[in-house]
Amino acid sequence: VQLVESGGGLVQPGGSLTLSCAASGFSFRNAGMSWYRQPPGKERELVVSITNIGTVTNVDDSVKGRFTISRDNAKNTVYLQMNSLKLEDTAVYYCWAKVLRVDYWGQGTQVTVSS
Secondary structure: EEEEEEOEEEOOOOEEEEEEEEEEEOOOOHOOOOEEEEEOOOEEEEEEEOOOOEEEEEOHHHHHHHHHEEOOOOOOEEEEEEEEOOHOEEEEEEEEEEEEOOOOOOOEEEEEEEE
């Protein structure tokens, strides 16, 4: 199982970024996926999830109306569109999947929101 995130970077407050997570090594179309983040000095937290059929769940209140999760089963990729970014969105963002009862994580991608 491999999860590879990309798309992070430095963005000004109010800006947008789209993160991607390319998955391999398992049946992606049958797996629910999630995005987590870990702000500096804080614990990792769940941002949003999507089921194998595209139902969005577990949306954190802090990102409602600003972040959108989606998936492309043909490309084995899950996305996180982030709009209206705030300083407090600064974190390392991780892709997550549970495969055969085992948790898998990507290496993370840094998102820094700063003026």
